[in-house]
Amino acid sequence: MALGGMVGGGIYAVLGIVTQIAGPATWLAFVLAGVVAACTGYSYVGLNRLVADDGADGGGSVTFVQSFTGNSTLAGMVGWTLLVGYVGSMAMYAFAFAEFSIALPGVPSRLAGLPLRPVVSVLVVAGFVGLNLLGAQATGSAENVLTAAKVLVLVAFGVAGLLYATTVSSEQVALGAAEIASFGPIMAAAVSFVAFQGWQLLFYDQESVRDPLEVIPTAVSVAIPVAVAIYAIVAVVTYNIAPQAVQSNPHTALADAASTIAGVVGLSNAGAIVISLSALFSTGSAINATLFSAGYFAKGMLTDDLLPDRAGDSSASGLPTQTLLLLGVVTAAFTAYGSLSAITSFASLSFILVFGAMSALAFAKRDTDRIAATWPAVGAVGASLFFLLMLYHLYTAERGTFYAVALIAAAVFAVELLYFERTVIEREIPYLDAGDSAD
Helix, strand or coil, X not given: CCXXXXXXXXXXXXXXXXXXXXXXXXHHHHHHHHHHHHHHHHHHXXXXXXXXXXXXXXXXXXXXXXXXXXXXXXXXXXXXXXXXXXXXXXXXXXXXXXXXXXXXXXXXXXXXXXXXHHHHHHHHHHHHHXXXXXXXXXXXXXXXXXXXXXXXXXXXXXXXXXXXXXXXXCCCCCCCCCCCCCCHHHHHHHHHHHHHCHHHXXXXXXXXXXXXXXXXXXXXXXXHHHXXXXXXXXXXXXXXXXXXXXXXXXXXXXXXXXXXXXXHHCCHHHHHHHHHHHHHHHHHHHHHHHHHHHHHHHHHHHHCCCCCHHHCCCCCCCCCHHHHHHHHHHHHHHHHHCCHHHHHHHXXXXXHHHHHHHHHHHXXXXXXXXXXXXXXXXXXXXXXXXXXXXXXXXXXXXXXXXXXXXHHHHHHHHHHHHHHCXXXXXXXXXXXXXXXXXX
């Protein structure tokens, strides 16, 4: 689940955007983002153990904020920010799923005069909502198959690509030595951060994990380095083998690279089809993992009265049907009408903000024997730098996306304020009514 929640986003949804910023040093951007994610993972594991030491059930960001600050409003706002980030992530995966679907041979880009991409994106979201309604066993089995398939294909692609670049291609492999000393890779790392959020989904479903205090730390410590290695290898291969595609059609550049590699043995079309199918496995796996864990996350928020009762039944066995449907509807609307850049940027900023806050919280608890100071400090400083650099990048290079993200953030904050301060507002309404009557 941890690996499935990461790889689909990093390779097939954000690779093109990151490459356009960092160029041949894209591999370094993924490594930098992975280091900050690993430090945040350390913080989450430490905070989770402290919560368990206090006799409470384990949890994620919301539980940590409630346990260590006692501020339910702050915990709720963190939770709402994460939920919007998860919706943005799923919308991003669904967008990429559709891009690779219509890139398959024989699949038209338009149907009855209308673009097919939004239709496919909405249908894949609906499909995984239906799968999750069947229950956790079906969801977990599907995730095992999807993750195994995509990792196998991507590793094969990476190994074959490195062999091609070093033995067949006449061009020297570019690793971006000139870009390493610039801000490009750091800025690109901020944009790619959404590709590293999948591991923390495990903390929301600890009730279904045997011995979670041992299993989850192991899963996190394995999943993040494996994801970084896959991202870095595939980034190097794709940039060096399909540089034109990276610039002109970045969302499906991997298919062009796979076609070139497989063309050595006369299987050019087969290579493109295999990597495109792998993209469908990967993005589908990411939607599945994120929806499953976000549903449990929302259920926990319902239990703590941090979401309206209309959002679902917290006493339901498994995932509440209404919650899944609500997440699916909002995700479908996002992926149908949003742009990939705006969706990716908002999701990245959401996770950078929350992950940085959790690292800072872990640093504040550094005096315990559960948490050393160094790793949370690196996570907090790295996330802060990423947040500022990403805002700067959006403002200078993508002004329209910057304003779109600002509007989404303002809308989310306004809704959060109305919900969590509803008691105060309701208290004030009679006075407002009385003043109106006097007038």
